[in-house]
Amino acid sequence: MSVEAMPVENLFTESQLNVKNKKIQSLYRVLFLLMTLLLILPVLIILGTLIVKGGSMISIDFLFTDPVNGMTEGGVFPALLGTVFLVSLALLISVPLGIAAAIYLSEYASENWFTRAINLAIINLAGVPSIVHALFGVGAFVMFFGFGTSILAASLTLAIMTLPVVIVSTRESLQAVPHAFREACWNMGATRWQTIRRVVLPNAVSGILTGVILEVSRTTGETAPIMFTGAVFFLPFLPQGVFDQTMALSLHLFVVTTQVPNVPEQLPYAVALVLIGMVLLMNSISIAFRMYLRSKKKW
Amino acid sequence: MNTATAEQINENSSHYAIQAKKLNLWYGSFQALFDIDLDIKSGIITSLIGPSGCGKSTFLRSINRINERLGYVRIEGGINVHNQNIYADDVELIQVRKQIGMVFQRPNPLPTTIKENVLFGHKLHMKDKSYSSADHDEIVEDSLRQVLLWDKVKDKLNHKAISLSLEEQQKLCIARLLPVKPNVLLMDEPCSALDPKGTAAVEELIWELRGEYTILMVTHNMAQARRASDECIFMLMGKVVEHQKTGDLFVVPNCKETADYIEGRYG
Numbered sequence: 001m002s003v004e005a006m007p008v009e010n011l012f013t014e015s016q017l018n019v020k021n022k023k024i025q026s027l028y029r030v031l032f033l034l035m036t037l038l039l040i041l042p043v044l045i046i047l048g049t050l051i052v053k054g055g056s057m058i059s060i061d062f063l064f065t066d067p068v069n070g071m072t073e074g075g076v077f078p079a080l081l082g083t084v085f086l087v088s089l090a091l092l093i094s095v096p097l098g099i100a101a102a103i104y105l106s107e108y109a110s111e112n113w114f115t116r117a118i119n120l121a122i123i124n125l126a127g128v129p130s131i132v133h134a135l136f137g138v139g140a141f142v143m144f145f146g147f148g149t150s151i152l153a154a155s156l157t158l159a160i161m162t163l164p165v166v167i168v169s170t171r172e173s174l175q176a177v178p179h180a181f182r183e184a185c186w187n188m189g190a191t192r193w194q195t196i197r198r199v200v201l202p203n204a205v206s207g208i209l210t211g212v213i214l215e216v217s218r219t220t221g222e223t224a225p226i227m228f229t230g231a232v233f234f235l236p237f238l239p240q241g242v243f244d245q246t247m248a249l250s251l252h253l254f255v256v257t258t259q260v261p262n263v264p265e266q267l268p269y270a271v272a273l274v275l276i277g278m279v280l281l282m283n284s285i286s287i288a289f290r291m292y293l294r295s296k297k298k299w
Numbered sequence: 300m301n302t303a304t305a306e307q308i309n310e311n312s313s314h315y316a317i318q319a320k321k322l323n324l325w326y327g328s329f330q331a332l333f334d335i336d337l338d339i340k341s342g343i344i345t346s347l348i349g350p351s352g353c354g355k356s357t358f359l360r361s362i363n364r365i366n367e368r369l370g371y372v373r374i375e376g377g378i379n380v381h382n383q384n385i386y387a388d389d390v391e392l393i394q395v396r397k398q399i400g401m402v403f404q405r406p407n408p409l410p411t412t413i414k415e416n417v418l419f420g421h422k423l424h425m426k427d428k429s430y431s432s433a434d435h436d437e438i439v440e441d442s443l444r445q446v447l448l449w450d451k452v453k454d455k456l457n458h459k460a461i462s463l464s465l466e467e468q469q470k471l472c473i474a475r476l477l478p479v480k481p482n483v484l485l486m487d488e489p490c491s492a493l494d495p496k497g498t499a500a501v502e503e504l505i506w507e508l509r510g511e512y513t514i515l516m517v518t519h520n521m522a523q524a525r526r527a528s529d530e531c532i533f534m535l536m537g538k539v540v541e542h543q544k545t546g547d548l549f550v551v552p553n554c555k556e557t558a559d560y561i562e563g564r565y566g
Contacts, residue, residue: 185409186368
């Protein structure tokens with residue numbers, strides 16, 4: 001083909017193929033947008049339903065009074081407090097343990113069959129269903145260690161359950177700290193621990209905390225692991241120590257929904273709203289905190 | 300270059316700072332260094348040149364023993380620094396790293412303030428309690444003055460080190476080695492990430508440090524070796540080909556390989 005034969009004016013104009021490809025491209029764009037919208041739809045429906053059906057019951061009184069009249073009236077205070085106890089104690093146990101394990105795996109351990117086995121165990125632990133954790137908790141903490149059904153046994157069960165996630169998220173935050181910083185420290189004669197304490201941890205703390213706070217919200221909603229190990233349907237008094245049983249929001253929701261007769265229709269929705277409100281609050285704090293720490297970090 | 304002063308320094312220093320004795324090094328089964336015998340004089344700047352893969356960085360890195368971190372490195376022979384074999388069994392690695400500072404190609408300041416960067420090594424190696432904050436301020440000023448950075452950063456010591464230009468970052472990386480009073484400074488292509496202006500500034504600084512510290516500098520840049528070092532070592536395929544006064548090496552090289560390399564026939 002000679003140069004003159006080329007229709008010069010058509011060099012940059014749209015061809016049939018261009019039109020077809022662009023149509024396909026916009027089709028996919030719309031498709032993916034719809035899928036994204038589909039994803040947030042359940043969240044909106046759940047929140048909307050809860051607010052419409054249970055919102056009228058929410059008040060300061062509802063949060064801070066005991067349930068009365070066979071749990072058909074009154075508030076959720078003991079359950080709310082119980083959940084706070086259970087979750088804080090669980091994290092008090094799992095967070096130091098998980099961070100220590102993650103530091104070992106990320107900063108000290110060399111790549112060999114032993115660490116590979118540990119990693120495999122962590123992944124498998126994360127995949128264990130929560131009801132199985134519950135049975136483990138009954139066997140280990142309630143019976144073997146003799147804690148009985150108590151806050152301690154329930155928190156330990158929750159701790160075991162959250163441990164793998166704490167380890168994995170901490171390890172990822174540690175590994176996100178550039179290797180060059182460690183090199184720089186080691187080359188100045190810093191020991192591993194000096195390097196970890198002065199450089200690695202301060203720069204990984206935002207990621208670690210984010211992981212921890214996300215675990216708070218997940219633990220808050222767990223029901224199965226606590227219902228055999230320490231949480232009960234109803235208690236006329238508040239727990240006095242870690243060897244007492246307690247009520248918990250998640251279990252309370254299950255109880256008022258399925259186990260108690262003559263419950264006013266709004267009550268379960270209101271309890272669910274408190275539970276989900278707590279989780280959303282935790283998540284928002286986590287996001288705000290992460291944004292704050294990120295704004296301070298530059299490299 | 301002021302060769303007269305260089306010679307004076309040579310005569311004054313009765314001993315060598317770094318002596319390699321039949322040093323052989325393997326990465327796994329690959330031998331990277333062959334029978335390296337070198338005597339590097341105290342208090343002057345010695346540059347190491349040679350084409351990529353000739354072993355110059357490997358040699359540099361075996362002087363503060365950071366090669367062995369790789370795990371699959373095997374070494375025979377030894378390196379004496381101020382007459383002590385740093386590969387002897389009773390040597391404490393942390394002391395080696397403290398006495399022998401290292402500067403890298405890419406400036407690697409720590410993600411903290413300028414001041415904390417300078418004090419980092421000092422805080423690692425000195426008992427914190429015996430120093431007041433006035434002492435710390437003095438150390439910071441002293442070190443930053445030595446690297447010709449004080450006037451530029453004295454008003455922003457609490458700014459992030461990363462906010463400095465690359466040239467200033469590299470000077471800071473040199474400054475943070477000084478408070479622990481190292482004997483030897485190793486520099487692995489300290490200017491290769493810098494523009495010509497930055498390069499000139501860092502070379503000027505290295506020249507300032509000469510005399511007080513023994514400086515061994517790897518460089519890809521022959522012109523830099525020529526203008527910024529007292530002695531020059533040419534390496535090829537893991538062996539030392541020639542070690543001479545820089546002026547002589549570039550004007551009347553002894554070996555054909557050296558002559559060909561500095562004329563740019565290969566490499």
